[in-house]
Amino acid sequence: MNQTPLVEMKDIVKTFGGVHAVDHASVDLYPGEVVGVLGHNGAGKSTLMKMLSGAYVKDSGQILINGEEVTIESPRDAQDLGIETIYQTLALADHLDATANLFLGREKTTAWGALDDNLMEAETRKVLHRLNPRFKNIKTEVGALSGGQRQSVAIGRAIYFDAKILIMDEPTAALGMQETAAVADLIQQLKKDNLGIFLISHDIHDIFDLCDRICVMKAGKVIGTRKISEVTKDDVLSMIIMA
Amino acid sequence: MAKQFSQFLNTLGVSPRLVSMMIALLVIWLVLHFLTDGTFLSARNLYNLAVQTSVVGIMSTGMVLIIVARHIDLSVGSLLGVTGMLIAYLQAEVFTIDNNWGWVASIAIGLVVGGIAGWWQGYWVAHRGVPAFIVTLAGLLLFRGAAFEVTDGKTVAPMHETYQLLGGGIDGAIGATWSWIFGLVAVAILVFFTLKSRFRKTKYGFPVKQMWAELLMLAIWSLLIILFVNVMNSYYKPRTEVARGIPIPVLILIGTVIVMTCITKFTKFGRHVFAMGSNPEAAELAGINIKRVTVGIFVLMGVLASIAAIITTARLNAGVNSMGTLQELNVIAAAVIGGTSLAGGIGTIPGAILGAVIMQSLDNGMVLLGVSSSMRQIVIGIVLILAVWFDVMYNKKRR
Ligand SMILES: Nc1ncnc2c1ncn2[C@@H]1O[C@H](COP(=O)(O)OP(=O)(O)O)[C@@H](O)[C@H]1O
Ligand SMILES: [Mg+2]
Numbered sequence: 001m002n003q004t005p006l007v008e009m010k011d012i013v014k015t016f017g018g019v020h021a022v023d024h025a026s027v028d029l030y031p032g033e034v035v036g037v038l039g040h041n042g043a044g045k046s047t048l049m050k051m052l053s054g055a056y057v058k059d060s061g062q063i064l065i066n067g068e069e070v071t072i073e074s075p076r077d078a079q080d081l082g083i084e085t086i087y088q089t090l091a092l093a094d095h096l097d098a099t100a101n102l103f104l105g106r107e108k109t110t111a112w113g114a115l116d117d118n119l120m121e122a123e124t125r126k127v128l129h130r131l132n133p134r135f136k137n138i139k140t141e142v143g144a145l146s147g148g149q150r151q152s153v154a155i156g157r158a159i160y161f162d163a164k165i166l167i168m169d170e171p172t173a174a175l176g177m178q179e180t181a182a183v184a185d186l187i188q189q190l191k192k193d194n195l196g197i198f199l200i201s202h203d204i205h206d207i208f209d210l211c212d213r214i215c216v217m218k219a220g221k222v223i224g225t226r227k228i229s230e231v232t233k234d235d236v237l238s239m240i241i242m243a
Numbered sequence: 244m245a246k247q248f249s250q251f252l253n254t255l256g257v258s259p260r261l262v263s264m265m266i267a268l269l270v271i272w273l274v275l276h277f278l279t280d281g282t283f284l285s286a287r288n289l290y291n292l293a294v295q296t297s298v299v300g301i302m303s304t305g306m307v308l309i310i311v312a313r314h315i316d317l318s319v320g321s322l323l324g325v326t327g328m329l330i331a332y333l334q335a336e337v338f339t340i341d342n343n344w345g346w347v348a349s350i351a352i353g354l355v356v357g358g359i360a361g362w363w364q365g366y367w368v369a370h371r372g373v374p375a376f377i378v379t380l381a382g383l384l385l386f387r388g389a390a391f392e393v394t395d396g397k398t399v400a401p402m403h404e405t406y407q408l409l410g411g412g413i414d415g416a417i418g419a420t421w422s423w424i425f426g427l428v429a430v431a432i433l434v435f436f437t438l439k440s441r442f443r444k445t446k447y448g449f450p451v452k453q454m455w456a457e458l459l460m461l462a463i464w465s466l467l468i469i470l471f472v473n474v475m476n477s478y479y480k481p482r483t484e485v486a487r488g489i490p491i492p493v494l495i496l497i498g499t500v501i502v503m504t505c506i507t508k509f510t511k512f513g514r515h516v517f518a519m520g521s522n523p524e525a526a527e528l529a530g531i532n533i534k535r536v537t538v539g540i541f542v543l544m545g546v547l548a549s550i551a552a553i554i555t556t557a558r559l560n561a562g563v564n565s566m567g568t569l570q571e572l573n574v575i576a577a578a579v580i581g582g583t584s585l586a587g588g589i590g591t592i593p594g595a596i597l598g599a600v601i602m603q604s605l606d607n608g609m610v611l612l613g614v615s616s617s618m619r620q621i622v623i624g625i626v627l628i629l630a631v632w633f634d635v636m637y638n639k640k641r642r
Binding site for chain 1: 509514
């Protein structure tokens with residue numbers, strides 16, 4: 001691949017107090033590619049991704065988007081760069097309904113500046129139908145929805161706004177078999193649309209089905225990046241365990 | 244039976260919580276009516292009740308947003324005191340009441356100062372991370388002290404004649420004709436917006452209420468509006484047959500309720516307040532500027548406290564530095580009784596108004612019964628605990 005990477009994170013450092021959550025880590029991502037980020041709990045996967053999504057500000061290092069260095073200091077900065085995130089915690093406002101959550105922070109308004117709830121609801125119905133045709137409780141507060149439906153709302157929010165870069169932090173953790181399959185389909189589809197996707201997952205099968213490359217982390221460091229076609233599941237498992 | 248009833252409410256599109264509050268209010272009214280030998284539900288007393296409710300009602304709409312956002316404002320009573328003193332002092336001693344525009348200027352300055360005081364508190368909460376409980380507890384002291392400092396504790400009087408109308412005194416109501424016009428216009432607006440919203444939903448192909456349910460709700464609301472106007476028109480000016488009509492402070496309350504309802508339901512700001520109260524981290528990750536929203540709600544609360552101060556000084560026809568003392572408790576109680584959850588994320592403006600009416604009804608009824616002010620405080624205190632306990636139980640059952 002000779003094209004410019006969509007994302008390059010170079011030599012990134014993040015500490016919390018004395019903890020080196022991310023320790024001189026570097027990863028990159030090309031358009032139409034899925035990169036799996038693997039590692040034990042506490043390896044620093046979420047923290048690394050949160051610096052790309054604007055939830056945390058990096059201590060040092062460089063982030064390049066399409067070859068140009070960018071500053072990401074807030075979630076809004078990341079959104080403006082076309083970076084969307086499905087957080088491990090989903091980050092939903094439980095007392096609001098699916099529509100309000102999907103458009104949270106980016107509400108559509110009428111010519112008068114009032115919230116255009118009808119328009120937003122119509123769009124929400126479309127997106128959620130695509131993800132989960134059985135999704136019915138569009139007016140229910142999301143706190144009362146099932147885990148799978150909540151995840152659908154979080155995923156819907158990430159794909160609605162024409163993301164170029166998608167970060168999925170354990171997106172299938174709360175899902176059943178069918179819903180997981182739907183997410184896998186979605187990822188394939190998004191790849192065709194030339195999105196770049198970082199996928200954090202513990203499921204080795206998911207990783208092998210969906211990823212083009214993997215990047216293994218341990219104690220804040222990236223200890224190896226491999227093409228999935230060049231490794232076996234056992235190789236990957238031993239990379240994670242041995243490290 | 245209970246299940247069928249809740250299904251019925253669902254078809255009508257009204258929240259069970261609101262209905263249970265209305266039933267509670269009705270029971271309280273009937274009991275008080277009975278205990279006071281028919282005085283409580285007289286036109287005269289209901290008129291007074293409406294005027295008394297406006298001050299707490301106006302502030303409770305702001306308290307809803309504060310509590311929804313997981314904060315609290317203990318300073319609103321003192322804030323009312325200081326802005327009220329400032330307005331009265333400016334009007335009586337700086338502009339003097341001979342100046343026909345002095346009262347307008349004093350109102351404008353009062354509203355701005357209220358907003359700045361709110362901004363000050365919001366700044367400490369949002370940008371300096373001091374808990375609202377402490378900031379506004381300090382505000383309770385600070386603004387009360389400031390209220391004293393305005394005139395060294397001296398009462399200032401009188402207020403401009405036109406200004407006094409805002410307090411709802413003898414002439415402070417709009418008369419029978421205008422009241423009927425107001426009522427009919429209100430009904431027309433209600434019908435218009437209900438149908439418009441229904442039409443737009445149908446256009447999008449969304450499910451709508453059944454037609455009979457829509458019409459029934461319209462009929463109930465229209466009836467309540469007409470009934471309200473009729474009661475306000477049944478109370479006459481002293482020694483005449485001239486109807487008073489809707490008191491001006493109640494009109495101010497209604498205006499406030501409409502504006503605040505629009506803010507909570509139809510603006511980004513309102514939506515963000517609820518998102519923040521529901522899950523602050525999620526709101527931040529969604530790109531919402533939490534600090535700005537937090538400052539915004541405190542500014543709004545400050546402005547509402549000065550509106551309440553205008554009504555209070557106009558009604559007293561004076562500025563007294565103890566104005567608003569302990570009002571923060573009534574305001575918080577109104578919001579909480581009205582279904583605002585102290586855990587954040589839940590609350591409605593109409594609920595808070597209903598809460599304010601319940602609080603004021605209890606207080607008013609006890610005054611009619613000759614209950615001493617100390618006993619009234621005890622009762623209100625107990626009601627507050629019961630209201631929060633009810634909220635806790637209600638939320639447990641829902642989970
Ligand atoms: N907000 C935070 N404050 C303090 N320590 C944190 C914070 N977030 C993560 N950490 C620490 O950073 C390390 C990496 O965490 P994380 O990125 O969540 O790992 P992973 O997602 O790979 O399981 C852990 O040791 C964790 O305790
Ligand atoms: Mg994680």
